[in-house]
Amino acid sequence: MAQEANHAISSCMGGVRTAGDLVLRMQMTHKMKIDDAKEYVANKLGVNLEQLSDAVYMTELRDELGIGTQLPFITDANFGMETKFNISEKLGMKINSVERFKERAGIKKAELMV
């Protein structure tokens, strides 16, 4: 089996199954340690730390917020780039691919990101 799956099962947040992608974004952009990053994301989403790692709870919430789930097969579910527009807004952060998308689509000039 893929080692990535091994790690995801035993010790990782599982990405879009919970909020692993969001926590990692805070490490990447703000160099936050794991506990600080989890707390930041939890506060922004209005959940507690237990809920943040709860795949069932987070799937419901992520679907509601339009920030992507593991199974985006419902017609109304957000998917791919669409989810990152909403993540950018919910976490209060710029995401490079969203800014480039806006620029290329003529939605607005890409802003200098911080």
Added chain:
Amino acid sequence: MADEKKFKTSMGDGFLVYMTEEEIRKDLAAGAADAVKRGKVSPLTDDEMEHLYNIVIMPGKVVGVEPGREVVSTNDSGSYKISSKCLISIRRDEQAAIAERVLGCDSIDIGNTDYNYKTVKGIADREASTMRMALQKTTMPLFYGAMTNLGFYTKPDGPVENWSMLLPEGRIEEAMEAQEEAIEHAVRDIEFVAEQIYKAGGDGMNFDTTGAAGDADFLAALKATEVIKEKYPDLAIEIGMAGEFVLGMHGKLEYDGKRLAGMYVHDQVKMAEKAGASIFGAVVNTNCNKSFPWNIARVCTFIKACTEVAEIPVHANVGMGVCAIPMNEILHTDIVSKVDKALIEICNIDGL
């Protein structure tokens, strides 16, 4: 008299071995002592050694971290391992989506199978196109990954003299100059690739197996980080190392007034911080001839010393042959998960 109970564990090459409690504890102590001696770092506490022993003997095909202590993952998969290793013909952008919605990854990197920046420079716009396609269909952050791999800049394939040929001939000064020249080439190549990836919308760059060619290789990654963070401050950079110890192929190179040759993990992370890296990928090499208990105790001793001084997130590298993961393409799930549990619960790492 009944035989003493033996616990199933593994050697550093992945093959099974059965050890008694006494043998396990002896190897744990020896592995930890080796790290203390080499790295001049503090030993693990008695409680930590006991916790480590309990992790080693835990039954089950998979063990897990305490709920709430989950971390996040980055990697050097290059989004090509499903196709290149499993021979399932899928494009890399689709493999990135599989990593996200099938494997449960928190991120993945796009990378070329010839995983080094010198090679990628010539096809950087194509690589950026793959990155753009992957970004369209994924939610999680995507890195572009490759190795600094300074050795690729030597003749006959590269532009500079081969220091591995010069050193045995005693041509020390020429070998040092060749490495210094190679650094400049590597930094330019990495900067060029980073520009393409940034314009494509990539979230970050992964400098993988940094220091594999020694201290000059490490310095190239540090300098490239400085340059990229100056031009694209929002582009995250992960510096993942090649080993717990920086080889002194040059020997006199310094960064921030400190000699790079001979640096262990807890000093390496401070260099990465100074350069502006977002995440540090800590590595301790696995010794194939030693047991899993010996390796994991040594790893935890080194990595704990690193996380204690780190001000940026530390992702312990847990691929084949590093951080007590056996040197084998096929791995036992219990050993992999025990490595994770030990690194998280004893070393307080921020990711894998």
